[in-house]
Amino acid sequence: MGNQPTDEKIFTTKSIIMENKKKNYILFIALSAALGGLLFGYDTAVISGAIGNLTEYFHLTPVETGWAISSALVGCIFGAFISDYFSNRFGRKVTMLITAILFILNSVGTALPISFSMFVLFRIIGGIGVGIASMVVPMYIAEIAPPKRRGALVGNYQLAIVIGIVVVYFVNYFIALQGDSAWNLNIGWRWMFGSEIIPSILFLIFIFLIPESPRWLFQKGKTAEAVGVLEKINSPEEVLQVQEEIENSINVKEVNQWKNLVNPMFKKALFVGIGLSVLQQLTGINAILYYAPEIFKSLGSSTDVSLLETSILGVVNLIFTLLAIRFVDKMGRKPLLYIGSIGMTIALAAVGSFIYFEAIGNWVLPFLLLFMASFSISWGPIVWVLLSEIFPNKIRSLALAISVFIQWVANFVVTQVFPSLVENQWLKTHFNGAFPFYLFSIICLLSLLFVWRKVPETKNKSLEQMDSLWQ
Numbered sequence: 001m002g003n004q005p006t007d008e009k010i011f012t013t014k015s016i017i018m019e020n021k022k023k024n025y026i027l028f029i030a031l032s033a034a035l036g037g038l039l040f041g042y043d044t045a046v047i048s049g050a051i052g053n054l055t056e057y058f059h060l061t062p063v064e065t066g067w068a069i070s071s072a073l074v075g076c077i078f079g080a081f082i083s084d085y086f087s088n089r090f091g092r093k094v095t096m097l098i099t100a101i102l103f104i105l106n107s108v109g110t111a112l113p114i115s116f117s118m119f120v121l122f123r124i125i126g127g128i129g130v131g132i133a134s135m136v137v138p139m140y141i142a143e144i145a146p147p148k149r150r151g152a153l154v155g156n157y158q159l160a161i162v163i164g165i166v167v168v169y170f171v172n173y174f175i176a177l178q179g180d181s182a183w184n185l186n187i188g189w190r191w192m193f194g195s196e197i198i199p200s201i202l203f204l205i206f207i208f209l210i211p212e213s214p215r216w217l218f219q220k221g222k223t224a225e226a227v228g229v230l231e232k233i234n235s236p237e238e239v240l241q242v243q244e245e246i247e248n249s250i251n252v253k254e255v256n257q258w259k260n261l262v263n264p265m266f267k268k269a270l271f272v273g274i275g276l277s278v279l280q281q282l283t284g285i286n287a288i289l290y291y292a293p294e295i296f297k298s299l300g301s302s303t304d305v306s307l308l309e310t311s312i313l314g315v316v317n318l319i320f321t322l323l324a325i326r327f328v329d330k331m332g333r334k335p336l337l338y339i340g341s342i343g344m345t346i347a348l349a350a351v352g353s354f355i356y357f358e359a360i361g362n363w364v365l366p367f368l369l370l371f372m373a374s375f376s377i378s379w380g381p382i383v384w385v386l387l388s389e390i391f392p393n394k395i396r397s398l399a400l401a402i403s404v405f406i407q408w409v410a411n412f413v414v415t416q417v418f419p420s421l422v423e424n425q426w427l428k429t430h431f432n433g434a435f436p437f438y439l440f441s442i443i444c445l446l447s448l449l450f451v452w453r454k455v456p457e458t459k460n461k462s463l464e465q466m467d468s469l470w471q
Helices: 004-045 047-057 062-089 092-111 116-144 147-176 181-194 197-208 214-219 223-233 236-249 264-282 285-298 303-331 333-356 364-376 381-389 396-423 425-431 435-454 463-470
Strands: none
Touching (some): 004 047, 004 092, 004 116, 062 116, 062 396, 092 116, 092 181, 092 197, 116 147, 116 214, 116 381, 147 181, 147 303, 214 236, 223 236, 236 463, 264 381, 264 396, 264 463, 303 333, 303 364, 333 364
8 A cells, every 4th residue: 555656656657758758759750741841941942042143154034034933833833733642642751752852853953954954844843842742741740740739730840941941041141151253153053052952861861760641541441550650649548539530530432532522511621721822822921032132122222231131031930930839729720810910911001001102211121020920920830730630531632732732823923923013014103112012911801801701710629520620
């Protein structure tokens, strides 16, 4: 009898240690997969430091310079289009391994091109990797994560994207310092693209160390292997419960997800997924990220100051993405989206008004920082969280692939249209250059209404509860 409390303490201590080990293992899995997001950000931003020398080295026309940048987006669209087939046919893990190989090929090919056409080819290959990763990585993390931690763990994907962008800015800067202008023209830009091979190889190595998604394994009838994965990430009493929920939500014989989309419940979920994807891009975030230095220059900043102001935007992006990860599982998804939509609406309307009334001065930067903070705590990470979790098991990979595909198309359209909106003479005459900001502000207000009326709250719900959420 005297030993009973001691035995209970030992048992409790062992339970706590085991629970912490499982938590740390899940975090390791999520961060390993999130390296795909880091490569997403890295590959997107690496060209910003190289495009000037690349243009001069290959004697590119303005159209060819634009193609050097946007060719990667074409690859992203194609990658998102084929992502469902790969993730369903080969599994989430193998698909991520394929993307790692594509990233490696891209880093080598864009560093050693003998012609501009060869450079574009490998930019497209890298874009395909980004497109596939943007679908499979958040889905994989969501399928591994327990409901109470899923928001934060999937949010690491967006955090990794932001870190990738920030890191490559510093890498490009460091490489540019290694030689004079002639060295940068002939060699420097090659090192910038080649530097991507380091995170690409790390991604490849870490994907080998993580398990396959248990939900995909159950879907393919590999029950013993799936249970083995569940045992590594759940307590013994949770394993049977999770297994039962997954098996009840998956009919192994139903392999055609397109047929499932006929179901009105699944159509509703897909509509919301597409709406979130499109609205995320139509807030104007990528137009502002891609063209931030030019925006600041047009408002009177020098080249050096505009780069500094753009860097400040990047730091704010990082800080508020971290805050989103901290609060997404405590506050829920919808409250953060409400906060973000309101902040973005006010910020962009203010920027538009300052430009329209030519009262720019030092006022524009604070409101662009408000816009970035509002986006980074909401529509940046939270949309990826929702896309990874709102779809029922029977259509998850297909519906997510469709949503991400349309997201990349919207990204491409916004990126191409924004300069035309800025330069259009009629709009300049009537809106004094403020029209794009007013337009994005109205869309941000509409995004608030969309979340209020159409988007369900998924906080603390298991992936298997998504069916009942849409009924």
